[in-house]
Amino acid sequence: MHQINPNKLLLSKWTSTSPQQKEKHFIVTKLIRDEEDIVIECILEAVINKNQYCLPWQTLALPENWLQGWK
Numbered sequence: 001m002h003q004i005n006p007n008k009l010l011l012s013k014w015t016s017t018s019p020q021q022k023e024k025h026f027i028v029t030k031l032i033r034d035e036e037d038i039v040i041e042c043i044l045e046a047v048i049n050k051n052q053y054c055l056p057w058q059t060l061a062l063p064e065n066w067l068q069g070w071k
Contacts, residue, residue, distance in 0.1 A: 006031070006039035006057045014044065014060060015067040022048055025070045031057075 014026045023046040030043035032054070042057045060066045 004057070004061050006042075009039070009042055009057055009060070012068070013070050015069065015071045017063075017065055017067060023051065024048070026053075 009028045010031055012028050014028070016024050016026065025047040026044040027047060028042045029045045029052070031039050032041040032043070034040050039057055041054055042060070044053045044055065045051070046053075060068075
């Protein structure tokens with residue numbers, strides 16, 4: 001698991017290691033913060049069709065699911 005700074009995730013690019021419906025490349029379009037201004041979730045947008053998914057930012061650190069950048 002590599003370290004990720006959640007405050008720098010906005011507009012970062014990610015590649016899914018197990019693409020669903022040809023959705024392989026994603027970009028972080030929004031960060032969701034709690035009342036203490038701590039990032040808790042992020043919105044990932046599929047590049048191919050603009051579908052959006054909300055997930056905890058920590059899941060991006062799992063190399064079995066996500067690779068940083070577009071590969």
